[in-house]
Structures are given as structure tokens and as C-alpha cells.
Amino acid sequence: MALIDQVQQVCDRLALQGWRDLLLHHGLDITATDLQRELTKELSTIDRNLPGFTDFAADGIRGIEPGSPARSLLYHALASSAVHSVNNNSEAYPTLAELDVIENYIYSLANRSLADFPNAVIAVFAYQYRIAARSPHGIHADMAFSRTGVARVGTEVANYSAARRSFWVESDHGDRLAVMPARYAAFLAV
Secondary structure, three states, X not given: OOHHHHHHHHHHHHHHHHHHHHHHOOOOOOOOOOHHHHHHOEOOOOOOXXXXXXXXXXXXXXXXXXXXXXXXXXXXXXXXXXXXXXXXXXXXXXXXHHHHHHHHHHHHOOOOOHXXXXXXXXXXXXXXXXXXXXXXXXXXXXXXEEOOOOOEOOXXXXXXXXXXXXXOOEOOOOOOEEOEOOOEXXXXXX
């Protein structure tokens, strides 16, 4: 299955959970017939005053900016813990697998080859999309990468909090602590 088809599946599922209406406010229709074209068009009505979008990158102007999750409105909306759809249940948020699909699509559109990265090495990093106040530079929401992922054991299974877009320490059993995984992926490092 082509990556754009996987993105379409993610968008179709989330559109029914209020994300279509939220993104239409910014001029992005995630149910468009030609989704690939829709995601890469320039958006002139991004509302950075809307809660959750105040820290979207000032130079972000598309649903998907090739190679740049932080400048991709769709990714920001789905990955930022500050953005919420009108439906406030766990099914209304993207899963980690769905975020991976969007990330892979963003990076695939950069259309770069290994030759574009002289002396690159493949490295595994822990990473997380963070709001501006917690991003490495503090200017806008962005990815944070670390050579060390801090994870810990617990007395309960991992608790992924969809609304927070991250794992959460509290378990459903009161005084027990949930396992806290870190999110890891392989990247080219230069």
C-alpha cells in the first residue's frame, strides 16, 4: 500500500472524530479527493490564535511540509499535546502507529537520497514532539531528539494517554505505577 493511502486511512478515521472540522478552520480539508495535493498546498488561513496552535511554527504554511514535522500543520495538530478535537475520548486521537505514518510521509516527501547526507551514520534516538515551552529551542513546537531515552519499569503495563500523545505514569489501579516507555526510532545523523 502506498504511503499516501495509509495517510488517507488515518485522516478518514480521525475526520469522523472532529479533526476535519478543526483543520478546515485553517483551510485544510483532510477528506479532500486529492489528499496529496491538499496536504501540500499553501494555506492562507492558518489561525495561530486558536488554542493549541499558538506555538505552531511561524513559517509553517502547509498541511505537510516535506521533511519538516514542526512546519506541517497536520502533524502539529495530531502530535501536539496542546491540540484537541471536539471529541474528547481516546478514540478521537491518533495512535502512535498513525503518528508514525504521518512522520514517514513527511520525511518521504523531502525526496532525499543517502548521497545527500555525507558522512551520515544511522543512529537510534529517543524522540518526542513537544510544545514550544518544552522544545529544545523554545521558539515553537518541535521535535526533541536524545541519544538517551529515559524509560522505567513499573508495576502495571504501559499507559498511553492519547490526549497527552505520550505515556503516562499513572495506572488505572490507583497507587500502582505504569511502565514508562520512551519512543525510539532510527535516524540519519550528520
